[in-house]
Amino acid sequence: MAREHRETERKYEGLALPAGLAELPGVAATRNAEPQDLDALYYDTSDLRLLRRGITVRRRTGGGDAGWHVKLPLAADTRQEVHLPLGTGGPREVPAEFAARLAVFTRGAALQPVAQLRTHRTRTHLLDGRSRILAEVSEDRVAARTFDLTADPAVPARPGPKPGMPSAPDGAAGGATARTEEWTEFEVELEHGPRALLEHTDALFTAAGLTRSPWPSKLAHALDRPGTGALGPGPAVSGEVGGKRTAGEVVVHGIRTQYEQFLVLDGAVRRGEEDAVHRMRVTARRLRSLLEAHRRLFDTSRSTPLADRLRRLARLLGEARDQEVLAEQLVSALGAVPAPMREGALRARITEHYARTYRAAWQRAVAELDGARYFALLDDLEDFAADPPLRRRARRDARDYLAGALRRQQHRTLRRLDKALDAGAGPARDEALHRARKAAKRARYTAEGARGATDRATAERLGKYAKRMKELHKVLGDQHDSVVVRQALTGLGAKAGTDRRHVFAYGVLHEAQRHAADDALARLPRLRRRAARRKLARLR
Numbered sequence: 001m002a003r004e005h006r007e008t009e010r011k012y013e014g015l016a017l018p019a020g021l022a023e024l025p026g027v028a029a030t031r032n033a034e035p036q037d038l039d040a041l042y043y044d045t046s047d048l049r050l051l052r053r054g055i056t057v058r059r060r061t062g063g064g065d066a067g068w069h070v071k072l073p074l075a076a077d078t079r080q081e082v083h084l085p086l087g088t089g090g091p092r093e094v095p096a097e098f099a100a101r102l103a104v105f106t107r108g109a110a111l112q113p114v115a116q117l118r119t120h121r122t123r124t125h126l127l128d129g130r131s132r133i134l135a136e137v138s139e140d141r142v143a144a145r146t147f148d149l150t151a152d153p154a155v156p157a158r159p160g161p162k163p164g165m166p167s168a169p170d171g172a173a174g175g176a177t178a179r180t181e182e183w184t185e186f187e188v189e190l191e192h193g194p195r196a197l198l199e200h201t202d203a204l205f206t207a208a209g210l211t212r213s214p215w216p217s218k219l220a221h222a223l224d225r226p227g228t229g230a231l232g233p234g235p236a237v238s239g240e241v242g243g244k245r246t247a248g249e250v251v252v253h254g255i256r257t258q259y260e261q262f263l264v265l266d267g268a269v270r271r272g273e274e275d276a277v278h279r280m281r282v283t284a285r286r287l288r289s290l291l292e293a294h295r296r297l298f299d300t301s302r303s304t305p306l307a308d309r310l311r312r313l314a315r316l317l318g319e320a321r322d323q324e325v326l327a328e329q330l331v332s333a334l335g336a337v338p339a340p341m342r343e344g345a346l347r348a349r350i351t352e353h354y355a356r357t358y359r360a361a362w363q364r365a366v367a368e369l370d371g372a373r374y375f376a377l378l379d380d381l382e383d384f385a386a387d388p389p390l391r392r393r394a395r396r397d398a399r400d401y402l403a404g405a406l407r408r409q410q411h412r413t414l415r416r417l418d419k420a421l422d423a424g425a426g427p428a429r430d431e432a433l434h435r436a437r438k439a440a441k442r443a444r445y446t447a448e449g450a451r452g453a454t455d456r457a458t459a460e461r462l463g464k465y466a467k468r469m470k471e472l473h474k475v476l477g478d479q480h481d482s483v484v485v486r487q488a489l490t491g492l493g494a495k496a497g498t499d500r501r502h503v504f505a506y507g508v509l510h511e512a513q514r515h516a517a518d519d520a521l522a523r524l525p526r527l528r529r530r531a532a533r534r535k536l537a538r539l540r
Contacts, residue, residue: 002083003084004082006074006078006080010188010198010202012186012188014186016139017186026134029131030127031124032122032124036063036121037118038060038063038117038118038119040061041059041116042222043112044057045112048114048225050102050105052225055072057102057111061086065083067085068083068085068094068095068098070101094111100267100271101270116144116147117144117219119142119143120140124136128193132192134190135193136188138189140184140185141184144180145181146178146181148178149178188205247394247398248388250398250402251450252385252388254452255287255385259381261283262381269369270369281321284310284313284314284317285314285445288310289441289442289449297390298390298394299389302384309377313377320361325481326354327354330354331347333485333513334509337509346505398453398458399454399458402454403537403538406465406536409442410536412442413440413531414531417439417476417524419432421525434483440469440473444470450462461538465536468527468530471531472524475520479516479521482516482520486510486513489506
């Protein structure tokens with residue numbers, strides 16, 4: 001079982017640690033800890049896809065944290081570290097759990113040894129008045145050798161490392177040695193101390209002549225790669241409240257945010273985490289909504305195919321999600337069935353049926369995530385977010401543009417809803433209401449996708465618009481869910497055979513769902529009026 005924790009640290013370059021650590025605010029005493037000799041083999045693809053993202057994978061021997069480690073950047077100075085014991089994988093075989101977690105970044109490329117680092121670490125603990133460790137300050141003397149990534153990684157290194165350089169741990173040789181290097185660096189890693197301690201330490205180090213390291217990790221230093229991230233700077237988005245922003249800046253910021261969330265959820269879906277399929281499906285829909293709602297800003301020869309491929313992926317994820325929803329709704333609705341008719345066998349039958357169908361749909365989704373078509377989609381999304389094909393109109397003022405975009409989505413939603421409400425009861429109206437629901441959802445996502453890159457006043461107006469559209473699409477969703485559940489109940493009833501109690505229970509549930517649909521329809525006129533207010537789309 002993997003262990004996870006967040007680490008917050010800063011790296012420095014200089015000649016020696018400064019005096020005065022014990023005088024830092026909040027520090028009651030310092031204590032020297034036992035030195036450590038660490039030997040680590042680092043893994044990446046031949047083109048360093050992980051390092052470009054600031055991700056490192058290593059197998060370390062020695063020290064108190066021997067084992068496999070993956071470090072994923074979260075924010076400035078902060079990374080998520082995932083740890084597995086040494087026995088999980090061999091010296092030249094990354095554990096399957098890590099390979100799955102990183103597949104969204106490696107995208108079919110093999111992981112291989114890229115560098116080996118041996119570190120002699122001397123440590124000082126900063127303690128509070130209760131002898132609790134606030135932070136660890138370390139001096140690391142590093143000897144590194146990197147491997148020729150164009151060579152066969154199975155070929156032992158020739159020539160071997162020069163005296164003082166590390167040899168491969170546990171007999172894991174890497175490829176031919178490309179370069180060797182030695183350096184000294186200093187680290188400050190928080191344990192139980194506040195972030196303010198990091199700032200106080202920074203001031204002390206700076207005053208003593210130490211400088212912040214330009215390298216986010218030892219591997220980046222060894223390979224001479226800064227590892228600044230795959231997307232690059234992109235269009236600037238001002239953080240100043242009231243600052244003028246362009247439509248392109250705001251929309252691309254939303255696309256990038258959703259793309260990064262998409263990458264995070266990939267691993268969660270592969271690991272079968274609860275609700276991960278649903279969240280990834282929603283993120284795919286949000287991305288598609290941003291591309292479609294703002295297609296006027298982009299070269300549609302690139303944006304439209306991406307939106308179409310995201311729609312296909314969302315449908316595939318929806319096959320698994322629908323089984324989850326049906327199971328939840330049917331089990332929770334059993335309370336409406338008279339007690340003699342809802343004995344445990346019925347609940348178990350429903351739960352078992354949908355657990356089986358969900359598992360099959362989830363396996364199909366994971367198989368898709370391992371395929372070349374999905375990896376190509378990720379590559380194209382990343383290219384689009386890094387270098388968006390913006391048209392000239394993307395230079396418009398963001399608020400003026402967004403107001404027009406919101407009005408278009410509002411009118412589109414109302415047209416579809418009015419058409420549905422004018423239709424007679426039956427499958428045609430159900431389908432029309434479903435189309436109105438999808439329009440309301442896109443309108444909501446259009447507003448929410450822009451909130452993170454706008455000033456406070458605009459964000460509040462966007463939030464109100466999103467709230468109104470969310471209210472509408474939730475009720476339309478209740479109506480649509482009732483249609484889907486009634487269809488499922490008809491199928492379950494047909495399979496119940498001669499068990500009259502189960503047939504009766506399914507009939508009760510079917511009738512309850514019909515009433516739920518009627519209740520949803522009765523609420524729509526009021527919600528339509530709230531969503532139709534003209535001032536809703538005004539952003540000034």
